[in-house]
Amino acid sequence: MPVSAGPRGAADQPSLAGRVALVTGASRGLGAAIALGLAARGAAVAVNYHASRARAEEVVRAIEDEGGKAVALPADVADPDACAELVAGTIANLGGLDVLVNNAGITKDSLIYQQEPADWLAVMRVNFGGVVNCTRAAMGTMLRQRSGSIVNISSVMGIRGWVGESPYAASKAAINAFTRCTAVEAARFGVRANAVLPGFAATDLVAGLTTKNGGRGILRQIPAKSFAGPExxxxxxxxxxxPGAAYMTGSLVTVDGGASAVLGVGAPLG
Structure with a gap:
């Protein structure tokens, strides 16, 4: 799949020129779109990947083709030592660290009664553990420079329920709580922490849900009547x-087309 140059609306966003960003799980899907979007606004970007080096390098080339600066860096975010090396590699290659986007995630969907312990533990280690590990690794640099922005990719699943999604939803709920605690602890140092809670976005991670029956069953429950694009x-x-969000910290921002605002799944009156 070709990598686009960046999300629509990039020119309308505040400039990130001179900033260095690290995006975990950025070799494809939402992570790639985030890396491209930050680069389009002027940031130098470390594109983290776990297994797909070729895809990560494709994202790097797309950024460089637009005149930006990027580097592909491997790391398993479930490993604290690997996260420390990832942050050190970002600083060594790009000269600093101003923005951390904790995006890496996996899902192992099953009904609660059928779940294997290893499956939900794996989801928690990557989804929540990755946020904890990378935040801890980046915190020293951000606290010392008394500036930084941490953006955690959560999900509306962390505030709502869905059949077969309990490990994923629980990991995202943990991210929400961790985001608030990070914001409270880091605020006096000028470091902000917020979370973005996507709804159903058109990515590989949730393709099994959004493509079933053309996604019609889910679309009926979304007021906007469309899935989110990664951009x-x-x-x-x-x-x-x-800088436009300088006074925002500890916020959980939904991007779901109004889905989490709906009460129940019934049809409207009238």
Missing amino acids: DVANVVAFLAG
């Missing part, structure tokens, strides 16, 4: 990372 989420991430 829709990336635009919000870029805003939270930049």
Whole structure:
């Protein structure tokens, strides 16, 4: 799949020129869109990947083709030592760290009664553990420079329920709580922490849900009547990372077409 140059609306967002950003899980899907969006606004970007080096380098080339600066860096975010090396590599290659986007995630969907312990533990280690590990690794640099923006990619699943999604939803709920605590602890140092809660976005991670029956069953429950594009989420991430959100910290921002505002799944009256 070709990598686009960046999300629509990039020119309307605050500039990130001179900033360095690290995006975890950025070799494809939402992470790639976020990396491209930050680069389109002037940031130098570390494109983290776990297994797909080729895809990460494709994202880097797309950024460089537009005159930006980027580097692909491997790391398993479930490993604290790997996260420390990832942050050190970002600083060594790009000269600093101003923005951390914790995006890496996995899902292992199953009904609660059928779940294997190893499956939900794996989801928690990557989704929540990755946020904790990378935040801790980046915190020293951000606290010392008394500035920084951390944007955690959560999900509306963290505030609502869905059949077969309990490990994923629980990991995202943990991210929400961790985001608030990070914001409270880091605020006096000029470091902000916010979370973006996408709804159903057109990415590989939730393709099994959004493509079933053409997604019609889910679309009926979304007031906007469409799935989010990765660029829709990336635009919000870029805003939270930049100076326009300077007074925002501890916020959980939904990007879901109004889905979490709906009461129940019934048809409207009239």
